[in-house]
Amino acid sequence: MRMLKYVVKRLLMLIPVIIGVTLLIYVVMSLAPGNPAELILGSDATQEAIAAKEAELGLNEPVLLRYGKYMLNVLRGDFGRSWYNGYNVIDEFMSRVPNTIILGLLSVSLSIVVGIPFGILAAVRQNGVIDYATLVVAMLFASMPAFWFGLMAQIFFCIQLGLLPAVGADSLVHFIMPAITLSGGSIAGMVRLTRTSMLEVIKLDYVRTARAKGASERRIISRHVLRNGLLPVVTSVGSHLAVIVGGAIVTESVFSIPGTGSLMINAVKIRDVPVVMGVIIIIAVFVGCVNLLVDLLYAVIDPRVKLG
Amino acid sequence: MKKDGKRLLAIVAAMSLMMTGCGSGAGDEEGSTSSSQNAVQSESQTGESSDGESTSGKTSVTIACAAEPDYFYPHSAETTTSMDEVPILQNVYETLIRMEADGSYTPLLATDWEISEDGKVYTFHLRDDVYFHDGNKMTAEDVAYSLNIAPSHSAYMSSLDTCNVVDETTVEMILTDAYAPILNVICSRDGLIVEKAYAESVGDDGYSEAPIGTGPYKFVERVSGDHVTMVANENYWGEAPAIKEVNYKIITDANSQMVALESGDIDVLFQANISSLIKMNSDAIAWETCDASSIMAMQLNCKEGPAADLEFRKALQCGINKEEINIGVYEGTASMGDIPIPPAFSGYPEDGSFDTVAFDADAAKAHLEASGYNGEEFEIITVSGTKNESAAQIVQGQLINLGINCVVTAVDASSYFAKYKAGEYDASMRAGGISILDADGLYSIYNAEYTTGITGNSDIGIWNDELINLLKEGRVTVDEAARKSLYAQVCNIITENVYSVTLYYDVNAVAYNSDLQGVVPSQLVGLYYINDWSWK
Numbered sequence: 060m061r062m063l064k065y066v067v068k069r070l071l072m073l074i075p076v077i078i079g080v081t082l083l084i085y086v087v088m089s090l091a092p093g094n095p096a097e098l099i100l101g102s103d104a105t106q107e108a109i110a111a112k113e114a115e116l117g118l119n120e121p122v123l124l125r126y127g128k129y130m131l132n133v134l135r136g137d138f139g140r141s142w143y144n145g146y147n148v149i150d151e152f153m154s155r156v157p158n159t160i161i162l163g164l165l166s167v168s169l170s171i172v173v174g175i176p177f178g179i180l181a182a183v184r185q186n187g188v189i190d191y192a193t194l195v196v197a198m199l200f201a202s203m204p205a206f207w208f209g210l211m212a213q214i215f216f217c218i219q220l221g222l223l224p225a226v227g228a229d230s231l232v233h234f235i236m237p238a239i240t241l242s243g244g245s246i247a248g249m250v251r252l253t254r255t256s257m258l259e260v261i262k263l264d265y266v267r268t269a270r271a272k273g274a275s276e277r278r279i280i281s282r283h284v285l286r287n288g289l290l291p292v293v294t295s296v297g298s299h300l301a302v303i304v305g306g307a308i309v310t311e312s313v314f315s316i317p318g319t320g321s322l323m324i325n326a327v328k329i330r331d332v333p334v335v336m337g338v339i340i341i342i343a344v345f346v347g348c349v350n351l352l353v354d355l356l357y358a359v360i361d362p363r364v365k366l367g
Numbered sequence: 368m369k370k371d372g373k374r375l376l377a378i379v380a381a382m383s384l385m386m387t388g389c390g391s392g393a394g395d396e397e398g399s400t401s402s403s404q405n406a407v408q409s410e411s412q413t414g415e416s417s418d419g420e421s422t423s424g425k426t427s428v429t430i431a432c433a434a435e436p437d438y439f440y441p442h443s444a445e446t447t448t449s450m451d452e453v454p455i456l457q458n459v460y461e462t463l464i465r466m467e468a469d470g471s472y473t474p475l476l477a478t479d480w481e482i483s484e485d486g487k488v489y490t491f492h493l494r495d496d497v498y499f500h501d502g503n504k505m506t507a508e509d510v511a512y513s514l515n516i517a518p519s520h521s522a523y524m525s526s527l528d529t530c531n532v533v534d535e536t537t538v539e540m541i542l543t544d545a546y547a548p549i550l551n552v553i554c555s556r557d558g559l560i561v562e563k564a565y566a567e568s569v570g571d572d573g574y575s576e577a578p579i580g581t582g583p584y585k586f587v588e589r590v591s592g593d594h595v596t597m598v599a600n601e602n603y604w605g606e607a608p609a610i611k612e613v614n615y616k617i618i619t620d621a622n623s624q625m626v627a628l629e630s631g632d633i634d635v636l637f638q639a640n641i642s643s644l645i646k647m648n649s650d651a652i653a654w655e656t657c658d659a660s661s662i663m664a665m666q667l668n669c670k671e672g673p674a675a676d677l678e679f680r681k682a683l684q685c686g687i688n689k690e691e692i693n694i695g696v697y698e699g700t701a702s703m704g705d706i707p708i709p710p711a712f713s714g715y716p717e718d719g720s721f722d723t724v725a726f727d728a729d730a731a732k733a734h735l736e737a738s739g740y741n742g743e744e745f746e747i748i749t750v751s752g753t754k755n756e757s758a759a760q761i762v763q764g765q766l767i768n769l770g771i772n773c774v775v776t777a778v779d780a781s782s783y784f785a786k787y788k789a790g791e792y793d794a795s796m797r798a799g800g801i802s803i804l805d806a807d808g809l810y811s812i813y814n815a816e817y818t819t820g821i822t823g824n825s826d827i828g829i830w831n832d833e834l835i836n837l838l839k840e841g842r843v844t845v846d847e848a849a850r851k852s853l854y855a856q857v858c859n860i861i862t863e864n865v866y867s868v869t870l871y872y873d874v875n876a877v878a879y880n881s882d883l884q885g886v887v888p889s890q891l892v893g894l895y896y897i898n899d900w901s902w903k
Contacts, residue, residue, distance in 0.1 A: 093781030097788075101447035105522055108444050115445075143446060144437040145572040146591075154591045210622050217630035225627045226618050228593065315618040315627075317592025325435060325592075325619075330781055 066351065073347040080343050081336060082126060088332050089122045095330050099142055116142065129333075133340060139333035141326075148337035152319060156304065158228045159318035162311070163303030165238035170245040171296060175289070178253020182288075183280060185258060193250055201247035209240040209313035226315035237314040241307050245299055252295055257288040290361055297353030301346040425902045427612035428883065430454065430635040431624050435617050436595055439586060440575035441559040442566075444519040448556060453893030454637070455595055455615060459500075460559035460580035463491050463510065464550065466894070468657070468887050470711055470804060472550055476505070476560060476581065486545030486845040493536045497604045499562045500579045500586075507532040512563035514540060514553070521557045522811070523548075523803060526842075545843040547850060548805035551713065555803065555891065583608045583898035593617060599898075609901035628652060628878055635886060637893065639878040641698050654878035656700050657888040658709050661798040661873040663701075663758060665747070666812075669866060670828030672793040673745050673771075678738035680865035683794075684724050686731025686769045687762055689870050695761045696754050701871040706858040707809060709872040711890060714806030714841060716855035722862050731769055742772050748792040751777035758870065759796045790825035798873040804890055806854045810838045813866070829866040 096112035097104070117125050132139060138148040181193040200208075216236060217225040227233050260266065261284055269279050308320040319338060326334035358364045436452040441460060448456060463477040477491040497505040514530040526546035531539050542549065552558065560581060566574055578586045583605065584597035595615040599608045616633060618624045625643045627633045629652065644654045665683070667674040674680050693701045705723040708715050745766065749759040759775045766773040778786070787795055799812070811817045815830045834857060841853045861867060877888045877895075885900040 091781065092785035094785070097784070098781055099446060100520075101449070104447065104520065105525070108520065112445070144575070145446065146437070151591050206620075206622075210626070213623065213626040213630075217626060217632070221630065225630045225632045226623055227616065227632070312620045313623050315593075315616070315620070315623055317590065317617070321592050321619065328779070 062355075066355070069347075069351045069354075073344065076347060077340060077343050078130075081130065081340060084339055085126045085129070085332070085336060086122055088330060088335060089125070091330065093330065094118070095142065095332070098330060129336065133336075138337040138340075141334050142331050143329060148333050151322060151334065152338060152341060155317050155319050155322050158316050159304060159307075159311075159320065161228075161231075161234055162237055162241060162307060162316060162318060163300070165234055166242035166245065166307075167296065167299050167303065169238055169242040170249045170299070173242075174246045174249025175253050175292065178250045178292075179257060179280070179285070179288075181250065181254040182257035182261065190254075193254075197247035197250040200243040203243060205240050205243070205307070205309045206313055208243055209236065209310060212236045212240060213313070228314075228316045228318075233314075233316075237307075237310050237316060240313070241310045249292070249295065253288070253292055256291045257284055260284045260288040263287075290357070293357065293360065294353055297349060297356070301349035301353075304345045305342045425882075426610060427614065428610050428634045428897070428900065429614040429616055429632070430637065431616050431618045431627060431633040433617075433619055433621070433624070433638065435592060436615065437589065437591075438575050439578040439589075440561070440566075440571050441556045442513060442516045442520060442561060443571035443575070444516075445571055446575075447520065450892045453556060453891075454895050454897070455586070455597065456556050456559060457582075457894055458584040458597060458613070458897050459578050459582045459586050460561065461582045462554050462558040462560070463493075464554060465896070466551065466554040466804070466891075468889065470713065472554070476510070482845070486547070486843070487542045489540040489542075489549065490533070491538050491540070493538065494604060495536050497581050498602055499565075499581055500600060501562070501565065502602075503562060503564070505560065505562075505581050507535055507538050509563045510538045510560055512566070513560045514538075514558065517557045521552075522817075523552045523555075524557050545845055547842060547845055548713065548803050548807045551803045551805050555894075583896075584613060603898075605898070608898035610897055613897055628880075631880070634880040634883055636878045637875075637895070639876045641700055641874065641876050644876065644878055645698055651881055652878055653881040653883075653886075654876055655886075655888045656874050656876040657890055658702050658711055659798070659873035659875040659892065660709070660712075660804055660890050662704075662707050662709060663755070663796070663798045663870045663873050664707055665762065665868045665870060666795045666797075666799075666827075667829075667865065667867055668790060668793050668795075668827040669864070670790070670826060673738075673740055673743055674793050675828065676738045676740065677865065678734050679740050680868075682731045682734035682738060682740075682769065682771075683766070684862075684865045684868050685727045685734070687765055687868060687870070688726050688728075690726075691765070692758050692761045693871050696758050697871075697874050700876075701874045703871050705862070705869055707812075707861065707867060707869050708806045708854060708858065712804050712806050712808075713847075714850050714854045716851045716858060720852065720855040721858040724862065728769070735769060735771070740771070742770075745771050745773045745793045746776055747773065747794045747796055748776045748778065748783060748786050749796045750780050750783045753797075755797050762796070762870075788825060790827045806850070806857075807838075807842055809857065810842060813838060829864075831860060831864070831866075834860045 096109050096116060096118060100108055100112055113119060117128070129139070140147055141151065177193050181190040184190050213225050213236065216223040223236055224233050266279060266283055269283050304319060307318070308324050310316070311318045311320045312324070323335060323338045326338070432451050434449065434451045436449070436455055438446050438448050438452060439455060439459065441448055441456050461476050463475060464472045464480065465475040467473055476497060477493055480489060480491045482489055491510070493507060493510060499505060511530040511532050514527065518524040518527050526542045526544055526549065528541045528543045531541065533539055540549070561574065562579055565579055569577070581604070583600055583603045585600045587596040587598055589595045594617060597613040597615070599611045601607070618627055618633070621640055624633070624636055625640065625647065628636050629647060629649060639654060641656065667680055667683070669675055669680065674683070689703055693699050693703060702709070704710070706721055747759045747763065749755045756775070756777045759777070763773045763775050783797070786792055812824070813829060813831065813834055814824065815826070815835070817824050837853050837857050837860070841850055841857065844850045844853060875888050875890065875892065877886055879886045882903045883900055884903055889895055
């Protein structure tokens with residue numbers, strides 16, 4: 060019962076968050092220089108066509124009124140159509156979301172599969188060669204910007220070796236390089252986080268007790284340290300998952316993956332308000348829900364955490 | 368803007384590392400491995416290019432485009448089609464006549480045409496064997512319908528009074544006044560022929576989602592953010608296209624475009640980056656350039672700010688080293704010019720019939736001293752992340768050397784057009800895209816009444832009665848020689864008053880797999896006839 064109350068409370072808190080985010084973005088996009096009607100119709104348009112377009116888009120009305128009307132439509136489930144090509148915003152988003160999710164899941168999995176074991180290894184062998192080597196490599200990956208790393212990977216794997224396709228999202232093979240590029244930074248973060256939280260736990264009394272009882276090192280690490288040490292990592296994975304749906308703008312652009320990130324960035328460039336707003340609302344709701352799930356999960360795996 | 372610069376730097380650094388890196392850093396052993404790898408690679412490259420059989424079976428092409436093509440109905444008053452859609456529009460739909468790379472006109476849907484003495488009536492005789500992709504026959508009704516709706520979205524078609532059906536295979540276009548560039552206009556997307564009954568039943572957006580034309584290619588699908596596919600029209604009235612399938616792939620990142628071209632993921636790249644092409648130096652890739660329809664000019668605000676002073680403008684006119692900009696921006700491949708009409712345009716005045724001002728730094732300093740300039744800021748606005756920005760930065764350096772306190776403000780395109788339209792600048796640098804290959808493009812720049820569209824004019828002190836009268840006369844003059852002399856006078860007025868400084872004519876480059884034949888760079892962005900292409 061208490062849990063249910065907590066969930067409802069958290070969901071209700073999403074409402075002000077979404078209003079805040081959407082209002083801010085709507086106002087900023089409306090106040091930015093440039094008349095959308097002129098931008099849509101281009102340089103050859105006639106004066107009458109522009110005036111008609113302005114009226115159609117409701118540009119003559121106050122910003123807040125337009126925002127209110129838009130949000131009412133959203134509540135009815137109507138996210139509107141793109142100002143530029145008339146496509147339904149939700150259809151466009153849905154057609155791109157699979158690519159974004161594949162890319163996101165692959166990269167999160169990669170950062171878990173690579174990051175956590177190396178983090179544990181670094182913690183267990185603290186101040187040893189493996190520890191330093193892991194940290195240096197992790198820092199190296201974290202410091203390489205995605206556009207550069209992606210381009211180098213393309214030059215090496217596509218042009219030099221001819222092994223992988225350079226662009227597109229036609230098959231899973233197309234996602235290999237983008238997933239590696241995207242996970243580069245988060246692997247590094249995962250390694251460092253795992254290492255730090257493991258080290259904190261290793262120092263605790265109950266680990267010393269376990270050692271004193273004569274438990275094997277392997278058992279101590281896997282049974283006692285790992286369980287507690289990985290708690291912060293779960294939160295971190297959760298927040299990684301939450302941002303997936305927003306897309307990876309740079310990686311999507313370097314590898315020409317039609318995902319939600321590129322949908323939004325293109326819409327921002329041409330001031331396609333319905334598309335930007337629709338994508339933002341979906342992302343905000345998704346992030347809110349995933350964060351809630353992570354918190355709930357946290358309470359399940361760590362009995363010390365009390366919700367409410 | 369800033370990020371792009373850094374990206375470029377990083378790439379240059381990385382490329383040079385890749386070329387020299389193995390030898391310098393990694394020791395002998397690795398050095399030898401890398402050279403053997405190079406040997407293998409060059410073998411496979413020559414293998415690819417000489418091995419005719421491996422590619423001869425190919426009947427599809429993949430073309431890269433930088434922005435997403437998403438609207439495919441050319442005559443909507445609601446939505447403009449962008450340049451990225453032109454290659455699709457021009458292959459799915461057709462125009463009455465076709466403009467060749469040299470600017471001449473050849474028959475397409477019309478077998479021949481006549482122009483009345485006064486230049487007001489154009490009569491077109493249509494082919495009788497043309498069918499739309501849905502199997503319906505193209506009629507004179509469809510042609511008249513298409514041309515009659517064009518003025519609702521294009522200011523270039525505003526001189527069209529009406530287009531009448533004369534008989535089943537004849538239409539006549541009646542103009543309110545003679546308008547010399549009209550043939551040029553109807554070769555562009557404004558003159559594409561759509562099916563009347565279909566347009567009336569599905570509406571603009573419906574037509575765009577499932578376009579039907581008479582062209583050599585049929586529209587198959589658009590996958591949002593990814594690609595557009597076309598296949599050859601097996602019932603095409605003309606010669607069957609050798610290329611059976613066209614994939615138009617969206618690759619927004621310029622570096623990724625080059626990688627994809629080099630790795631063979633794409634076959635053709637429009638608007639290729641010339642510096643990258645020169646560095647690429649691969650036998651498997653061919654590339655060509657031609658003058659684009661856009662003119663790179665520095666438009667000056669002659670009403671307010673430092674450039675309100677004619678002497679100051681004259682200092683700019685002779686103080687800018689144009690060749691330096693050409694080398695910096697286009698590796699020297701752009702054609703230089705002093706007047707805002709490129710040589711390939713109709714109406715280009717005879718060489719020698721107009722005045723030019725040569726680069727002369729000393730004269731520029733003298734003009735600057737004679738002016739009332741006392742170090743105030745001279746602001747050039749431009750669109751960030753474009754070649755225009757690179758050009759503006761080179762000009763900035765040159766002007767600072769002359770003693771002008773020049774700043775460059777690079778902003779996104781929408782902000783740029785808002786500033787441009789409001790006249791909030793001292794100078795504006797943009798390769799002004801003109802949709803027609805005709806000197807009449809100037810009319811929209813110097814016309815006080817032209818306030819429409821995103822490039823509409825504000826009063827920046829360049830409205831000149833003599834100039835506008837000459838431009839108006841140029842529009843209605845059909846005789847070619849007379850037009851040329853009118854435009855020579857136009858250019859002289861612009862040069863004398865230094866309303867703008869023409870820097871060079873923009874470049875269109877097309878890069879393609881060298882096994883592909885028939886690819887010709889086009890002056891108008893995207894005007895490519897894919898049915899002319901074939902694989903070796």
